[in-house]
Amino acid sequence: MRRKLAIVSIAAVAATGGAIAVMQPALAATGCSVKYTVTNQWPGGFGASVEITNTGDALTSWSLGWDFVAGQGIQQMWQAVPTVSGLHVTAKNESYNGAVPSGGKVAFGFNGSWTTANPVPGAFTLNGAACNGGTTTNQAPTVSLTSPAANATFSAPATIGIAANAADADGTVAKVEFYNGSTLLGTDTSAPYSYSWAGVAAGSYTLTAKAYDNMGLSTASTAVPVTVTTGGGNGAPSVALTSPTAGSTFTAPATVALAATASDSDGTVTKVDFYNGTTLLGSDTTAPYTYSWTGVAAGNYTVSAKATDNAGNTTSTSGTAITVTTGGDTGSHVDNPYVGAKGYVNSDWSALAAAEPGGSRVANTSTAIWIDRIAAITGANGAKGVRAHLDAALAQAAGGTPVVIEFVIYDLPNRDCAALASNGELKVSENGLARYKTEFIDPIAAIMSDSKYSSLRIVNVVEDDSLPNLVTNLGLANCAEANSSGAYVQGIQYALNKLHKNNIYNYLDIGHHAWLGWDSNLGPAVTLMANTVKGTTAGFNSVDGFISNTANYSALTEPYFTITTQVGGQSIRQSKWVDWNQYVDELSFTQGFRNALITAGFPSTLGMLIDTSRNGWGGTARPAGPSTSTDVNTFVNGSRIDRRIHAGNWCNQSGAGLGERPRATPATGIDAYVWIKPPGESDGSSTAIANSDGKGFDRMCDPTYTGNSLNGNNLTGALPNSPLSGAWFSGQFQQLMTNAYPAL
Structure with missing residues (x-):
């Protein structure tokens, strides 16, 4: 609306001596104080939090500025939008946190980089005005x-x-x-x-x-x-501990048989000493070198052997970790929780599987429990909750062998932001991160930390599909919000901090090869995961490893071609199926991703898991050998055992079968093959179905859907589903049994 012009009378002009008094509008007063804290610091990187207190008039938007003085940089920021010009940083509010009342506070955080030093900024401005309320800083030493x-x-x-x-x-x-x-x-x-x-x-x-x-x-x-x-003189002897093997478990009072091989190329071995840590247990002067360690109490031990030659030179083996339990009570953190342990059998799923024809062949297989909503913590719709499952696992451990029980921790705000069927109950815009911490993670951590369960090995698959979405799907609004708010990064860091315990093992999700296998995705994913984990209290030690193919279908290995195969003078990477990916299957991808994580700073003991619950691809459609075609696309399509139309298709795929049974240390760098997705359970629904089980509608689950830019072709392989019906479980389960590989 156009404004009317003010009319000033001649009398008013005369009364003021000819001058017109114009009243200026009052400007909003700006005032602030800032608390800047370096929360964690490591060589080359750091995490920081910034809290602004508004000591002036109410704000509808804010922009905080400061200068780094030692060449630091911003890598990632949440709950604010950064702009960097040289050493000057400006952090502006997000769309949802611009309003700050007088006396109110607003906070944001970021991960940064540094080289020679990381001093805190000396001054801050709010909306261009210097903060006059003082600055409180805390800097890492x-x-x-x-x-x-x-x-x-x-x-x-x-x-x-x-x-x-x-x-x-x-x-x-x-x-x-x-x-x-x-x-x-x-x-x-x-x-x-x-x-x-x-x-x-x-x-x-x-x-x-x-x-x-x-x-x-x-x-x-x-x-x-x-x-x-080993010093001067002649060459030192060689020695290897042949027994026990790493991760071996014994029951107290235990007798542990120690054995070693030793030789000396330029002399003789005079003795082999056996140690627990730095304590000498005993010696043997003649081959075969052995020692029987008897009456060993419950605990965790590191045994080694040291060989001495006739010149006094010595060589020691690296320590071999073993555990002695009191009927399964380890109370300690082992390198690989699956070694020497048996998997927990979820009776809720086992009963459904056993009721199917032939289901008894797999009904006693260990599967994971999905804690995918707040109600699932205590149990919902007849299913057991976290504590009830842990109690059942204790009963299964009665024989003395440690039990591994697996949980999927899966309820981040804006969860699975690029999908619909697996969207969760919490929203970033509805205080979702705070609810996630207090209503979801805190109760789970309280139950799992109960000393009653210290003998169990609790494995948590933490928030699958979350960090991978921040690498590839920021063009989607829900994913962009999850990134800009810091909800995914902060939520995962909070979960890892709360769940990092002696008998709890945390594994983060890395998607699968047809998601992150390209160079443009894998490198940024490794960096994001490293920065996220480094920002936890325990740093790299807060995770035990990573998991690929969670609830997915990617083949474990493609037996008839590798990434280096050439067909008709063309690399198979040029085929439409491989599409220039660096990997063709999950095992090679997982091992490659592990190597990249170790290069990024994770320890060399890092372990990986692969979900093999539905990636068997057996049955009559499985190729019996490589194609003889010289056309690269025809060759790949005729040779690949994964029979989906596109490697990214994920919802209730027809033709899929049960994969490798769960087992420990199946390949280099792999802690275990696991069944995280209980076979027979639905991914989602092809039509909207009212339910409280978290089964959502997604067109990707509809077999009549013709596809979109995310999945390449159509989804004729997806099964029509009514996922709450027993009939649907039966059909899905029977398909997986029929197409199992290796065959049951």
């Missing part, structure tokens, strides 16, 4: 390893003096910890910070120091490699 020098060499048995410098600009250094790899060697609480590591055997080691300030913030130093040799 600085730490550097001053001794030994990188690549220093020592002679075994070595004493290595480790020293570090540490300082905290805004408080005091509370302690400095010294590590070999991820193993804590010792702690010093006062400067000069040092530790003497004595009796070090020959080998290669990686030393670091980690400083903590009085607020609990920590920084790790750059790792320093050192080598301990």
Whole structure:
């Protein structure tokens, strides 16, 4: 609407001496104080949180500015939108958090990078005005390893003096910890910070120091490699521990048979000593070298062997971890929870499977429990809740063998943001992240942390499909909101922090090869996952590994071609099926992804899982050998055992079969093959079906659907479904049995 012009009378002009008094509108007063906290710091990276207190008039939008002074950078920000120009950073509000009342607060966080130093900013502006209410900062301490020098060499048995410098600009250094790899060697609480590591055997080691300030913030130093040799003289003997194998479990009071092979190329082996940690158990002077360790109490032990030759040279094996239980009570964290353990059988699913013709052949197979909504924690619609399943697992452990029980933790706000059938109950815009923490994760963590269950090995598959969606699907509104709000990253970090316990094992999802197998996806996915995990309290130690193919259909291995196969002078990567992907199956993808994660900083002990519940692809449609065609597309389509129309199709695929049964250590770097998706359960519905089981409608589940840009072709392979009916379960289950590979 156009404004009317004001009419000023001549009398008014005369009364003011000819001057017209114009009233200026009052400007909103801007005032603020800022709390800037470096929450965690590691070589080259850090996490930070920023809290703004509005000490001025109410705001409808805000923009906080500051300058980095040491070349730091922003990698990822949540609950604010960053703009970076040189060293200047501007963080602007998201669409949902711009309004801040007078006296109110608003917060955001980010992950950043640094090189030589990471000082906190000295000043902030809010909407262009300097913050006049003061700035509170907390910065992680600085730490550097001053001794030994990188690549220093020592002679075994070595004493290595480790020293570090540490300082905290805004408080005091509370302690400095010294590590070999991820193993804590010792702690010093006062400067000069040092530790003497004595009796070090020959080998290669990686030393670091980690400083903590009085607020609990920590920084790790750059790792320093050192080598301990067997010294001069003739060559040292060789030795290998042949028994027990890593991960072996015994029942107390145990008798553990130790055995080793040893030889010396330029002399003789005079003896082999057997150790538990640094404690000598016994010696043997003649081959075969053995020792019987009897009466061993419950606990976790690291056994090794040391060979000595006639010149006094020695060589020790690396430690082999074993566990002695009191009827299954480990109470400790092992490298691979599946080794020496049996899988929990969910009676809810087992009863359905056993009722099917031939179902008894698989009804006692371990499957995961999906905690996919708040109601599932206590149990809903006749199914057991978390505590009831754990109680049942305890009963199954009565024989003394440890039991692995698997849960899928799956209820992030804006869950599975690129799909419909698996959308969840929580929304970012409806305070979903806070509800996720307090109503979902906290109750689960409280139950799993009950000491009653300390003998169980609890495996959590944490929020499948979440982080992969932040790599490939940010063009979708729900995914963009999950990213900009930090809901996925913060939610997963919160879950890992709460669920990181001795007998709990956390595995994050990496999608599958037809999702992240391209170079443009795999690299960013590794970076996002590394930054997310590094931002937890325990850092890389908060996860035990990653899982691929969760509830999916990708073939474990394609037997008739590999990524290097050439057909008619063309690479199979040029085929429409492979589509320039770097991988053709799940095993090669999972092993390749694992190598990339280790390169990004994860420990070399990282384990991987592959869901093989529905990727068998047996039956009459399975090719018996490679195609003889010289056309690359014809060859691949005739040779591939995965019979879907497109490798990205996912909903209730026709022709799929049961895959490899769950088993431990099936391949290099793989902790286990697992059945995470209980066979026979539906992915979603082809029509909207009212239910409280979280089964949503998605056109991708409709066999008449002709496809879209996300799935390439049509979905004629998808089964029509009414997923709540027993008849549908029976049809799906029977198909999986018929097409099982290996055949049942």
